[in-house]
Amino acid sequence: MSNIELSQIERTVIGADGGLPSQSSDTSLASASRLGARGLLLLSWLAPVLLVIVWEALAQAGWLSPQVLPAPSKVIRTAFKLVTTGTLLNDLGVSLLRAAAGFALGAAVGAAFGILVGFSRIAEATIDRSVQMIRAIPFLASLPLVIVWLGVGEAEKIFLVALGVTFPIYINTVLGIRQVDPKLLELGRVQGLSSIQLISRIILPGALPSILTGVRYALATAWLALVVAETIGAQSGIGFLAMDAREFLRTDVIILTIVIYALIGIAADAIARLLERRLLAWHPNYGAAR
């Protein structure tokens, strides 16, 4: 816990430095505002830390039934036990693999159709309306149908994740390509670029911010799809662990799986942000340019 806090503080301070490049010549003012930022950061952590402490205290005092809400310390001990006996890491690996496979599949399909529709009005007329109609269905509502088609196995889970990923990638790819500044395209023609050079030097870099927004959104959707898919008829994975624990009223394991889902969600978002900082270093809204 304290490790996470420390790294958070460091990151935010670095972020604050990067955000105000050589703007304030008055150093005392700068250090004062930095101190203020650090104070606010500590303050923002106060409530969650207090909450955990109160939770722990109530559980230790016996006011909370372990079946309703086990103590945080108990959850951590359970985590250690599950890691050492080997099932937790295995289940985590299975879940990550499903998410990765579904994401790769969905992203490939979404990007392929997105690029096609982004470049061709004919492709748009042919494909886009159908895609928008399918998109109107909340993709989780198709789960019963997917189970009828594919049964309850790996294929069904990967398919559901892919389904959730395809649409945000598709929409943001089309949007990104369409939003490329026509004046820059005109410049490309003036400079004598070939069609392929126009795409690689102007259209794709111009569409990248939008595409990465799609990736970030898709990562969140992928995770949601995985939770739902694993909750129904899984033989392994984090979701299976949770459902199995429910049978035996192991609330500590259920809490642990929820925390793991949350942590992986945060990790996925951090990866997406890192990608943005690396790939969009030129963009005034992202990362510090070198």
Next chain:
Amino acid sequence: MNVHVAPRYAAPSESGPAVIVSNLVRRYGSRVVIEKLNLRIERGEFVALLGESGCGKTTLLRALAGLDPVQGGRIVAPRRPAVVFQEHRLLPWDNLWRNVALGLQAQDARERAAEALTEVGLGDRLDDWPRNLSGGQAQRVALARALVQQPELLLLDEPFAALDALTRIRMHELVRELVTNHQPGVLLVTHDVDEAIALADRILVMRDGAIAFEHRAARDGSASISRAELLGELGVISHSPN
């Protein structure tokens, strides 16, 4: 429908003109914007094109650049011209040397971009990003990008209009110097009468889609036409003595 006569870019010849335009017609629907226009620009010649808004001067420049189709007449230029627009149009995701080298088909693209950037006074900022530049600096990079192509015809579409007065004067000096060194034919579209007088060997005033007035500056470079005279040609009545 309309007959599309594409600009013809012939093989470069050693001493021919930078561009010859004959009987050019450009229409938007039924509205005629350019009517049987003739123009010839020699290499090394600096031509300024003045005119009221909507008189067709930018349309002419875009036709010469090959950006818009024309409905009649002929444009013969040795090679594809280089263009500097009113906005710098730098690619924000590429550093300066990659921006300058855009479209350059050469092994030593980086060296040539570096040379061009040095010429415009930005040789120490090859790897910098466009967003760190001032308006004048960005426009200097745009000039470098145009000149690195070694054009025989350079089209300038009000490239200094968005700059402050001091920066504009510095840019005028730079452009004169660059044109003297590289000797392209130049067509400068501008609203600024003083700019035209300061820079051009020949001043044209465009009216109703055709060239209505032409003035050739004296060889010694002294401005032999008064501001008031030109403003009169542009339909502005001026009471100032000079």
